[in-house]
Amino acid sequence: MNPPIDELRAIAMRAGDTWTASGLARVSMVRAEACSDQVYEPMLHLVLQGAKSLSIGGQVLRFEPATYFLMPVDLPAIGQIRAEQAGSPYLAVSLTLDPAVIAGMLADMGEIGNAAREAPTAGSAGFAVAPADPELLDAWLRMLRLLDRPAGAALLAPMIEREILFRVLQGPHGDVLRQMARTDSRLSQVRRAIDWIRTHFAEPFRVEPLAAMTGMSVAAFYRHFKAVTAMTPIQYQKRLRLLKARRRLLFEPYDAASVAFSVGYESASQFSREYARLFGLPPVRDVARFKPPAAATGTRRPAARAEAA
Numbered sequence: 670m671n672p673p674i675d676e677l678r679a680i681a682m683r684a685g686d687t688w689t690a691s692g693l694a695r696v697s698m699v700r701a702e703a704c705s706d707q708v709y710e711p712m713l714h715l716v717l718q719g720a721k722s723l724s725i726g727g728q729v730l731r732f733e734p735a736t737y738f739l740m741p742v743d744l745p746a747i748g749q750i751r752a753e754q755a756g757s758p759y760l761a762v763s764l765t766l767d768p769a770v771i772a773g774m775l776a777d778m779g780e781i782g783n784a785a786r787e788a789p790t791a792g793s794a795g796f797a798v799a800p801a802d803p804e805l806l807d808a809w810l811r812m813l814r815l816l817d818r819p820a821g822a823a824l825l826a827p828m829i830e831r832e833i834l835f836r837v838l839q840g841p842h843g844d845v846l847r848q849m850a851r852t853d854s855r856l857s858q859v860r861r862a863i864d865w866i867r868t869h870f871a872e873p874f875r876v877e878p879l880a881a882m883t884g885m886s887v888a889a890f891y892r893h894f895k896a897v898t899a900m901t902p903i904q905y906q907k908r909l910r911l912l913k914a915r916r917r918l919l920f921e922p923y924d925a926a927s928v929a930f931s932v933g934y935e936s937a938s939q940f941s942r943e944y945a946r947l948f949g950l951p952p953v954r955d956v957a958r959f960k961p962p963a964a965a966t967g968t969r970r971p972a973a974r975a976e977a978a
Contacts, residue, residue, distance in 0.1 A: 673803070673807055674717060677806070677813060678717045678760050680698070680814075680816065681698045681717055681718075681813075682700055682758075682760065683698070683700075683816075684698035684760075686701060686758075687699070687701070688763075691816060692816065692822075693812065693815060693822060693826045694826060694827070695764055695765040695766075695767060696763070696764055696826075696830075697762070697765070698760075698761070698762050699759070699760070699763070700758045700760055701750060701759045702750075702752070702758055702759070706745075706746070706747045706748060706912055706915065707745070707746070707748070707912060708743055708744065708745045708746075708867070708912060709723075709740050709743070709746055710740075710765065711741050711743065711765065711849070712763045712764060712766055713738075713739055713740075713763060713764040713834075714738040714739075714740070714761055714762075715736075715738075715761060715762050715809060716732050716736055716738070716759075716760075716761050717760040717762065718734055718757060718759060718760035718761075719750055719751055719752050719758065720732065720733050721738075721748065721751075721759065721761075722748070723746045723748050724746060724748075725744055725745075725796060725899050726895075726898060726908075727899060728899045730796070730798050735800060736798055736799065737799060737801050737805070738796070738797075738798050739797045739837065739842050739846070740766075740796045741766060741795050741796070741845050741846065741856060742795050742849075742860050742898065743863055743864075744796065744898060745905070745912050747947070762809060762813065764830065764833060766846070766849065768849055770830065771838075771846050771847075771849060771850035772850040772851070772852075774831055774835065774850075775847060775850055775851075778838075795845060795896070795897035795898065796845075796899075797841075797842035797845055799841050802836070804836050805833065805836040805840075808829055808832045808836060811825075811829055812830070834846065855885075855893045855896075856893075856897055858883040858884060858885065858893070859883065859890075859893055859897045859898070861882060861883055862882060862883050862894065862902065863898070863905070866879075866902065866905060866906050867909065870913065870933065871933035873933070874902075874906070876890065876891070876902055890902075906933075907943065910934070911932075911943060911948075913932050914928045914929065914931075914940070914944065914952070915944070915948065915952075915955070915956075918952055918955075918956045919956055919959060925940070925952040925953055928952070929941075940952075
């Protein structure tokens with residue numbers, strides 16, 4: 670009998686060349702030849718085939734098949750995938766993390782308590798990579814098998830989702846999920862500031878009001894924000910602006926200067942410098958790499974999908 674990961678790969682091959690909703694609540698699959706730079710939402714991401722790296726702030730995370738990536742907050746990241754061999758696309762499945770589901774599990778487990786205010790340390794960021802043990806792979810396989818058993822999916826999928834989360838809670842990075850579920854944890858307080866920055870990314874801001882929003886001193890806010898995101902608040906906003914700018918340049922008919930001002934830059938030259946520092950080329954030259962030759966006189970839509978994985 671094939672090992673679980675082989676069957677998981679066969680099911681994930683049904684996905685389109687982008688994130689594909691599975692029909693099961695919060696569960697998606699991906700089959701991709703390229704990886705996008707994007708803002709990743711809170712998720713549990715299990716790699717099935719190929720390899721992936723993510724650059725988050727100053728850190729680079731790499732994960733191979735049968736490893737999972739845990740992200741409890743929205744994070745702008747630069748991604749890259751590598752196929753195992755020609756013709757073997759990157760395959761993965763993901764579960765969008767719902768704090769209410771995790772909180773309900775913790776309550777059932779008797780884990781809601783004073784530990785809620787403990788913060789991630791400088792060495793334990795709000796994201797993590799770990800190997801998937803056989804029990805976790807088995808739970809994922811039973812979840813994806815429900816795609817062919819729709820009659821039982823409504824009843825069984827929530828139960829298997831809780832089992833998947835339970836396996837992660839029992840793993841080396843379970844405390845990341847615990848912090849996510851507790852509304853008074855430092856991670857949840859930082860998440861409120863992240864939500865504000867994402868909503869107002871094109872606006873200038875001062876750190877003091879954000880710190881007050883989270884109930885922390887400015888020094889504590891800086892420390893915990895960087896522990897969770899690997900970035901300062903200003904660096905987070907800058908990365909967010911540049912990722913949004915790149916997406917607009919790729920998919921919308923705007924020039925670089927217009928896009929620069931639309932994401933909050935006051936200087937097109939500063940935008941071009943910071944864009945090149947992050948993506949390796951100035952805006953116009955970078956976007957040209959993704960266009961078919963005919964696009965030079967017309968459309969800005971790229972030849973390759975920019976949102977695959």
